[in-house]
Each structure stands twice: as structure tokens, then as C-alpha cells.
Amino acid sequence: MNIKPLADRVLIKPVAAEEVTVAGIIIPDSAKEKPLKGTVVAAGCGTKDEEMTVKAGDTVLYGKYSGNEIEFEGEKYLIMRQSDILAIVE
Template identity: 65%
Template sequence: MSELNIKPLADRVVVKPLPAETKTASGIIIPDSAKEKPQEGEVVAVGSGKKEEPMTLKVGDKVLYGKYAGTELKLNGEDYLIMRESDVLAVV
């Protein structure tokens, strides 16, 4: 992966969403129009945290986040989300 030229501020993290599922468990191919927005991704950059709340996430963590969490961002042709650490629901 190329070096990311963005440094999130305070309690924000940059997440690279994992690709959406293309098949169901039974093998049915899902068309693009029916795919759901992925809710799992990998942390690629973290901010320095707030004075009273240090960051608990680190680069490389696989995380789950809400369906509408974060702000979409496109860098070097790749899609990313930037969100607050509190928008992350769990580390997988």
C-alpha cells in the first residue's frame, strides 16, 4: 500500500473500507445496484487523540463502523472514510 498523505486531527481516524460482498453464502451473485455499503474496514491513519481521551485504535486494526458513519474521501483513486474514533463500533 502506498504512503497515505493525510494526518487526521484529534480523535479522528482514516479507514479504508473492505470491498463489498459479491456473492451470498449460497453462491448467488449480487448485482452492483443491490450491494450494501461495507461496514468493515482497516484503519490506515490515526490522530493524536484528545488530552482527556487518548487514542485506543492503531494503524492496521480491522474495525466495524455504522452504516452512515464518517465522511467519504477519495485519495489517489482509493476510497476512504474519515470518522471520529467514537464512530467505530468494534475492533474485529
């Protein structure tokens, strides 16, 4: 990965939106919700006031409107501050 987030920012690869419900109903593209879960690809080194608690490989939950979408080498990522992350999924 050639992207290194600065300070307390985190680069996240969102999980793909579900295409079929548990009951087997196919969800059209227009009705899919933005995923709220992703995997941390890279993390900055923190700030003097706040150390980083997430690291590359962590699966995290984040807010619906958190972060900025970027596209790098054909892949879509989110870059956000660590404070926008709600939880680490273990």
C-alpha cells in the first residue's frame, strides 16, 4: 500500500454491501445501504494528545456519514479520523 495516513487518520476498506437478505431476497443497487463496517488497511502514528488504538487488520464499525471516500488503483477506500470509529469488532 502506497498510502500512509497522517496523524490520527485511518484508511479503511469498507466491506461489500449485502446483495441478498437472509430470506433470499435480492437487494437492487438503488436500495443498498452504505456499509458501516470495514477493515483497517493503514493507520497514522497518532498525535501528541491521542495515541492510536486501531492498527492495520482490525475490523471496525464507523458512523454512516463518517470519513471521505477515495479511490486508489481502482479500489474504494474511506479515510477518517480515529475518533470517527465507533468500535473494534473482535
